[in-house]
Amino acid sequence: MSSVTASYPWTASPLIASAPMRLISGPPLAYEVSSAGGFGFLAAGVDVSGLAQNLADFKSLLAAAPIPSSKPDILPVGVGFILWGADLSLTVKVLSKPGNAPAAVWLFAPESPAQLKSWAEGIRKATNGKTKIWVQISSVADATEAVAVAGADLLVIQGADAGGHGRYKSAGLISLVPEVIDTVTAYCSENGLQVPGFIAAGGIADSRGVNAVVALGAHGAAMGSRYLASSEANIAKGYQDAVLRASDGGVSTTRTDVYDKLRGTTGWPKGYGGRGVTNKSYEDALSGVAFEENQKAYKTAEAMGNTGWEGAGARMTTYVGTGVGLVKSVIGAKEITRSARGESKV
Amino acid sequence: MSSVTASYPWTASPLIASAPMRLISGPPLAYEVSSAGGFGFLAAGVDVSGLAQNLADFKSLLAAAPIPSSKPDILPVGVGFILWGADLSLTVKVLSKPGNAPAAVWLFAPESPAQLKSWAEGIRKATNGKTKIWVQISSVADATEAVAVAGADLLVIQGADAGGHGRYKSAGLISLVPEVIDTVTAYCSENGLQVPGFIAAGGIADSRGVNAVVALGAHGAAMGSRYLASSEANIAKGYQDAVLRASDGGVSTTRTDVYDKLRGTTGWPKGYGGRGVTNKSYEDALSGVAFEENQKAYKTAEAMGNTGWEGAGARMTTYVGTGVGLVKSVIGAKEITRSARGESKV
Numbered sequence: 001m002s003s004v005t006a007s008y009p010w011t012a013s014p015l016i017a018s019a020p021m022r023l024i025s026g027p028p029l030a031y032e033v034s035s036a037g038g039f040g041f042l043a044a045g046v047d048v049s050g051l052a053q054n055l056a057d058f059k060s061l062l063a064a065a066p067i068p069s070s071k072p073d074i075l076p077v078g079v080g081f082i083l084w085g086a087d088l089s090l091t092v093k094v095l096s097k098p099g100n101a102p103a104a105v106w107l108f109a110p111e112s113p114a115q116l117k118s119w120a121e122g123i124r125k126a127t128n129g130k131t132k133i134w135v136q137i138s139s140v141a142d143a144t145e146a147v148a149v150a151g152a153d154l155l156v157i158q159g160a161d162a163g164g165h166g167r168y169k170s171a172g173l174i175s176l177v178p179e180v181i182d183t184v185t186a187y188c189s190e191n192g193l194q195v196p197g198f199i200a201a202g203g204i205a206d207s208r209g210v211n212a213v214v215a216l217g218a219h220g221a222a223m224g225s226r227y228l229a230s231s232e233a234n235i236a237k238g239y240q241d242a243v244l245r246a247s248d249g250g251v252s253t254t255r256t257d258v259y260d261k262l263r264g265t266t267g268w269p270k271g272y273g274g275r276g277v278t279n280k281s282y283e284d285a286l287s288g289v290a291f292e293e294n295q296k297a298y299k300t301a302e303a304m305g306n307t308g309w310e311g312a313g314a315r316m317t318t319y320v321g322t323g324v325g326l327v328k329s330v331i332g333a334k335e336i337t338r339s340a341r342g343e344s345k346v
Numbered sequence: 347m348s349s350v351t352a353s354y355p356w357t358a359s360p361l362i363a364s365a366p367m368r369l370i371s372g373p374p375l376a377y378e379v380s381s382a383g384g385f386g387f388l389a390a391g392v393d394v395s396g397l398a399q400n401l402a403d404f405k406s407l408l409a410a411a412p413i414p415s416s417k418p419d420i421l422p423v424g425v426g427f428i429l430w431g432a433d434l435s436l437t438v439k440v441l442s443k444p445g446n447a448p449a450a451v452w453l454f455a456p457e458s459p460a461q462l463k464s465w466a467e468g469i470r471k472a473t474n475g476k477t478k479i480w481v482q483i484s485s486v487a488d489a490t491e492a493v494a495v496a497g498a499d500l501l502v503i504q505g506a507d508a509g510g511h512g513r514y515k516s517a518g519l520i521s522l523v524p525e526v527i528d529t530v531t532a533y534c535s536e537n538g539l540q541v542p543g544f545i546a547a548g549g550i551a552d553s554r555g556v557n558a559v560v561a562l563g564a565h566g567a568a569m570g571s572r573y574l575a576s577s578e579a580n581i582a583k584g585y586q587d588a589v590l591r592a593s594d595g596g597v598s599t600t601r602t603d604v605y606d607k608l609r610g611t612t613g614w615p616k617g618y619g620g621r622g623v624t625n626k627s628y629e630d631a632l633s634g635v636a637f638e639e640n641q642k643a644y645k646t647a648e649a650m651g652n653t654g655w656e657g658a659g660a661r662m663t664t665y666v667g668t669g670v671g672l673v674k675s676v677i678g679a680k681e682i683t684r685s686a687r688g689e690s691k692v
Contacts (some may be wrong), residue, residue: 075470250517
């Protein structure tokens, strides 16, 4: 375990990462997580046009209050990329600028193994190997592939309970974490490769979940839903309130492409859907309401602002994992991070 | 934690139970589990006509080699019932006979809360309260209901990863266990009820999974898939070999009613399906092959015996959880039980 946190000297064990949630995980959230000894991630997502500014903003926060033990030539932060949509050459251009090397990138949803390979090679070249390659996977087969083609330094093992996008066909962490670790460790041993680090994600919202995945063999945990309800998340009040209200996530959420379609998000490779709270948009899609009509109703809800998330007829998207019922209040990301490590009570 | 194992004085902590798998969990398996300090379950399932004989066989094993610390008037074994199909009055008749009181019953899949209540009351009356009431649930709402209407002594928290039958809409244990425990504990406190014990099931196959659910707050774990590959399971060789071959359970298994339909099993309440390895029967159903044709092919496979589970065109049902990839060899149920508690290496 020490070998993983040793690569990120400002972090404490078990490693707690904030997931790179598109639009939501900005510099203030990432900074607070890293300054609490966790691993904060910025979300580039599919659009890297804001990456340079995000890094500049993070560096301003860092300059104002440096994070102890972070290395001078590596930023104590990570950046998440959704590979099918993100621009590698622009990414390389930004990250190769002096002082712009993040400690890690979190690569997700490649269109092909070749694309994953290109990204891993491109990033390593851009920052002279300073940036570690994290790859998020949700099956044993994808885990082995990520090590084989990208030489992943760390695997983010995403369980079926994860909120937002992930593969429809996946298992929960209880079985996925040990099988990935066993299989990848054996593969590395057979092929003379270094065994990567392992972080688990999906359904973890407090120190109990963190301790559970450590018992399963992981070095730490990544959380998304819990940080949606952080003071520093860049999130609409209506969305955040909907997260606090939801409970019994196995019943109240589902993984679907309905919200992608309504929002006009195209491009996710086959087999991926987004887990969120089931709402009127979802019910209408299921009961056969014409797409145009459903989308029109969605656009109307969108124009309502925060109230578009309220009531039985709510149509706005609440991407969240099955751990949503464990998220009861908005608190600071620092407190979330420390508490997840078991250092204090929330 | 001690309060739960104290109710079953022959057991050790954390409590390891073998799930009552219909047709498969017979007296030899249950006896070996209990004799290793675990909690063995017999499966009555939907058909209690064999219950008296099963109990008699278990008692013969017990007479030949008594299990230390078990109480003289309570059998160190449990019985699982699938409520929508099982006959309560016959069950009461059998269990009320002197010497036939099991230490617990495991109630699953009631047609209604009223049916669950009748069973809990009927069993308690039949054995003068000697038999503890375990209720298997897979949502927070069902957990609270089981305590409210049946006064459940213990909740078996079934996660989405579980093999065989369970609810389509459920979460993995990583989020389900802590939310059920928090909610039920608060409910009991508000209503002056005793907090039940909690056992987690679904995707657990070795001590790592057991330690994980203990970290989540459970008193122990129930395993099904792992005991399919025990020497004492009453299972076809073809089925058992298929369990050993399967891996990457999030990808290779799914929850569906296809196998129920092909096998002519009707009666499961709405919302339940069985998780098993996806095979040619499943693919044909999905791709629109006519039911009659698909069932005919299934019957042909069935007549083949063990080879009906073999090859890319296999059609026989392999009910199993996503932890199947962690099950690599057939060993004795005693060794499985002890190893799950962390007492020895498999």
